[in-house]
Amino acid sequence: MTRHYDDALLAAAQSGATQVVLLAGGLDTRAYRLDWPAGVTVFEIDYPELLEFKDGVLASMGAIPRTARRQVATFLSGPWQSDLTAAGFDPDLPTAWLAEALISHLPGPSHDALFERIIEMSALGSTIATDTDGISPSGQSWADVRDALAAEAFNASELTRGYEERTRSSEWLSGHGWLAKTITGRELADRYGLEPDGALAPYVDEFDARRFLTATLPVSYLH
Numbered sequence: 001m002t003r004h005y006d007d008a009l010l011a012a013a014q015s016g017a018t019q020v021v022l023l024a025g026g027l028d029t030r031a032y033r034l035d036w037p038a039g040v041t042v043f044e045i046d047y048p049e050l051l052e053f054k055d056g057v058l059a060s061m062g063a064i065p066r067t068a069r070r071q072v073a074t075f076l077s078g079p080w081q082s083d084l085t086a087a088g089f090d091p092d093l094p095t096a097w098l099a100e101a102l103i104s105h106l107p108g109p110s111h112d113a114l115f116e117r118i119i120e121m122s123a124l125g126s127t128i129a130t131d132t133d134g135i136s137p138s139g140q141s142w143a144d145v146r147d148a149l150a151a152e153a154f155n156a157s158e159l160t161r162g163y164e165e166r167t168r169s170s171e172w173l174s175g176h177g178w179l180a181k182t183i184t185g186r187e188l189a190d191r192y193g194l195e196p197d198g199a200l201a202p203y204v205d206e207f208d209a210r211r212f213l214t215a216t217l218p219v220s221y222l223h
Contacts, residue, residue: 012096012127019095036067048073094125104132124219173215180215
């Protein structure tokens with residue numbers, strides 16, 4: 001949920017994180033629409049073509065970012081760490097990382113590799129927010145979902161690349177010294193006073209089962 005991530009990033013910034021990194025940020029406009037504390041820099045990592053398109057649209061509307069903004073035109077499968085540093089990122093400063101609608105699309109090894117790279121670049125006090133905890137929205141194992149789709153007439157291989165068993169993100173991060181917690185879609189809806197109805201009604205059960213993860217590397221943690 002957009003507001004959940006907005007609140008998580010702003011809370012991290014208000015607690016001392018001076019860098020925000022949007023992984024596969026796509027058309028994200030948080031640098032423009034959120035009221036950031038002074039001194040925060042937002043880094044947006046995504047495909048060069050997508051960032052160029054977004055820049056063109058925002059420029060045509062006369063949009064002005066509300067904090068420092070840096071684009072990092074690179075691929076997460078490539079040397080994005082060095083590209084991020086070249087854009088002015090400082091790994092010695094606390095950072096708020098956001099991987100929105102990303103983790104569930106990654107196979108197990110890619111899931112682990114991404115988190116490994118993040119923690120290599122994270123100072124004490126850094127945070128991570130993402131939208132899955134290693135299970136499918138329905139509560140089935142990823143393998144069960146993958147096998148069910150494989151029986152369909154169409155080729156679902158590209159849709160199910162990430163549908164394999166792996167360590168839950170919360171468990172993985174906890175094992176590396178992060179304090180991780182999850183919240184379900186239902187709990188988030190209750191927090192914000194939302195009640196899906198109308199066209200969204202058939203998807204309520206699926207949304208209720210989704211898990212959203214936030215994790216913090218405590219300032220007292222010793223590697």
